[in-house]
Amino acid sequence: MPVLDRFRLDGRRALVTGGSRGLGLEMARALCEAGAEVVIVGRDEGHLDDAVEELSAGGGRAFSLAADLADGDEAARMCALALQSFGPIDIAINNVGGRRINFATEEMPLEEWRRIVELNLTQAFVCTKVLGAPMLERGWGRVINVASISGFVAGKPMRGRSYETSKAALAMFTKAVAADWAPRGVTVNAIAPGTFLTDANRRWFHERPELKTEIEATVPMGRLGEPSEIAGLALYLASDASSYMTGSVVVIDGGRLLW
Numbered sequence: 001m002p003v004l005d006r007f008r009l010d011g012r013r014a015l016v017t018g019g020s021r022g023l024g025l026e027m028a029r030a031l032c033e034a035g036a037e038v039v040i041v042g043r044d045e046g047h048l049d050d051a052v053e054e055l056s057a058g059g060g061r062a063f064s065l066a067a068d069l070a071d072g073d074e075a076a077r078m079c080a081l082a083l084q085s086f087g088p089i090d091i092a093i094n095n096v097g098g099r100r101i102n103f104a105t106e107e108m109p110l111e112e113w114r115r116i117v118e119l120n121l122t123q124a125f126v127c128t129k130v131l132g133a134p135m136l137e138r139g140w141g142r143v144i145n146v147a148s149i150s151g152f153v154a155g156k157p158m159r160g161r162s163y164e165t166s167k168a169a170l171a172m173f174t175k176a177v178a179a180d181w182a183p184r185g186v187t188v189n190a191i192a193p194g195t196f197l198t199d200a201n202r203r204w205f206h207e208r209p210e211l212k213t214e215i216e217a218t219v220p221m222g223r224l225g226e227p228s229e230i231a232g233l234a235l236y237l238a239s240d241a242s243s244y245m246t247g248s249v250v251v252i253d254g255g256r257l258l259w
């Protein structure tokens with residue numbers, strides 16, 4: 001088969017958590033363009049509607065499911081509903097996560113620690129488990145976890161070590177499950193982004209331009225990532241093009257970890 005055909009996703013159905021905005025929307029767009037039907041999950045119905053309209057306008061087939069993936073129980077409910085309403089799901093991109101805290105460890109309340117671990121690690125485990133099990137039965141599947149370079153290095157301008165710890169654990173979870181599922185046709189890989197200019201980050205940098213300059217200075221390419229620059233990697237990991245790849249945590253950061 002010609003190599004570009006191995007990137008096609010015709011007849012596949014994907015679910016992207018946090019697919020209504022940011023990196024998730026760009027990954028959903030890539031999968032749609034490659035021919036997959038895509039279910040996007042997020043909390044805000046308005047954002048979901050806008051994203052479905054945008055993806056459909058590009059010729060894709062997109063659906064939405066509103067859910068708050070703040071913890072494992074809510075993730076389990078969402079996955080059950082997704083399989084019931086949209087199954088079978090062949091490709092799961094566990095993209096929801098986030099920091100949105102800036103506590104020093106010596107001041108961090110236990111509840112805050114738990115909240116971030118649930119959001120970045122536990123709900124991704126639940127989605128991998130519930131969406132992955134039927135993939136194993138069918139003998140083909142792709143799980144892509146969105147980790148972060150914060151799983152490898154501690155952030156300097158931002159604290160909140162629960163985020164870094166959760167993303168490091170998500171990377172190791174990816175590898176361990178990949179080993180278990182490798183003989184059964186389901187690959188499990190992770191993407192570890194550096195800093196991207198999502199709308200949320202653009203707003204943040206608008207408020208604190210000195211922070212953007214500070215982060216850019218740590219990136220050998222001298223700039224932050226455009227959200228669309230994650231699309232090719234997500235499509236590769238979602239498709240037959242990556243058939244011999246599992247348990248990889250692929251860094252995409254403009255060279256940030258090189259220094």
Ligand SMILES: NC(=O)c1ccc[n+]([C@@H]2O[C@H](COP(=O)([O-])OP(=O)(O)OC[C@H]3O[C@@H](n4cnc5c(N)ncnc54)[C@H](OP(=O)(O)O)[C@@H]3O)[C@@H](O)[C@H]2O)c1
Nearest residue numbers: 018020021022023042043044068069096097098148195196
């Ligand atoms: N952006 C970066 O520079 C960067 C760097 C490294 C790693 N990452 C990782 O990449 C992933 C995506 O980041 P992003 O910056 O694109 O995220 P984002 O802009 O904060 O959010 C993107 C999506 O997640 C949804 N979402 C957020 N919280 C949710 C929840 N509790 N339940 C369900 N949906 C939720 C949002 O929709 P609603 O708000 O409507 O729910 C939206 O669709 C995260 O795991 C993040 O840790 C990002």
